[in-house]
Amino acid sequence: MHRILANAWADMAAGYARRRVWITLATEDIGDQHRRTTLGPLWLLINYFAFAATFIFVFAPAPSAQFAIYVATGLLVWNYMNDSISQAVTLFEREQSFIRGTNLPLSAYVMRVTLQNVIRGLYAVFGCAVILVFAQVNITPAWLWAGLGLVIILVCSPAVVALFGFLGVFFPDSQFIVTNLMRVAMFATPLFWTHEGEGGLRGALYYWNPFTYFLDMVRQPIVDGTVHWSSFAFSIVFTLVVWALAVLMLGAYRKKVALIV
């Protein structure tokens, strides 16, 4: 166990020491993905608006400013979590040229994709802010809790990326399974539907879905100025567990990935 923890620590320390590499790669990735387009990364903002508008105008029980705020904040968090998981599962396969040709630590690849997702998320933050202004949202001190919720999500995401990265290496079918599950999860998560305490399938999807609690940490304080402490408690415990698993996987398998990808 000591050796596994020392390995994981060595990998993460090397990842921090080489931070200029993954910062440079991540910022270039965003530019490269839109290199031939006229609007460039603005497409990220347009994508966000397209999704938000669809949910707000098509799925709203009755169009309201409150529902627009609910969808805009939920979609911001969902897009980040969805990008993190979907991209992670093929991460080490995509990076095989660097993994087999350089001695960069695995944490550098994890941070590269995490930072990419943060940059994408910042475009969505701008889009979300625009919708909140149009919906005439009230800014309350509870927003600080939403900010804390975002920090918890950011802290959790590198560990999630690492875990799904290992899953993709050792179980190649997982990339298709995860892609399909995430499509289903978008509908199974209270993103454009609300839960009013009813039971049945909707109630089960609400309570047994970990995404619910991460969304709720950020969304609830902005929507009506209240805080659900249970969402914070769940998300913090979930984050600690995921980090513990990620550290164990990194320590045990970091040098095995180059022999497999």
Added chain:
Amino acid sequence: MVSISAHDLRLVYEVRERLSLRPRDKRVEQQTGGTISGSGNRRFVTALDGVSFELKAGDRLGLVGANGAGKTTLLKVLYGIYEPTGGALAVAGRVDALFNIDLGFRAEATGRRNILLRGLINGWSEAEIAEKTDEIIAFSELGEFIDMPFKSYSQGMGARLAFAIATTLEPQILLMDEWIGAGDAAFQAKATRRMDELAEKAGIIILASHQPDLIARTCNKLLELEHGRVKRFEGIGPS
């Protein structure tokens, strides 16, 4: 003091049957050469077995052996990509490696950006890299192609850039895998001079190659691998 000390190095790994929903594939997926043992679900590849050698500052080691003998695997162990499963390895000095040029470069980025990336990967600061960039471009003879994407380069151009970056950034230990086949005779002569300079600065060079004359011209020690084991390790000229 720059040195490499390898004692009884072993690299044995289990070929994991990757979890999959498709029918089992009997082919062995292995990244390295070596011998395969075991059967059924538990098969092992012995990529390196009991490899021992010592190199000191100024040594130029020629690494030879048939395809799959373990040359690239040994270089990757020395570089830290693979972790030996047995034995002891002590590497003192800053290491850089040139493998197949498809590895470790960003295809979409220009040659100039790749200089920066390789420098950062090797732990250099942006200021140090900026200081060396013109020298790298001049040595690589890429001219205006330096601002074209790396993927548009021929094998020879890519190899020239890779070599220029690796040697200009002054590694203390340079590992090279078959890279020198690319590039014309004039560039090869220039590259050989550059390697001599590097070794004279009390560095260590390890060159894996199938070209005996190149090894004889540039190296003072020879290590021959066969099925992951050392067949011979000897001096081959004035050190």
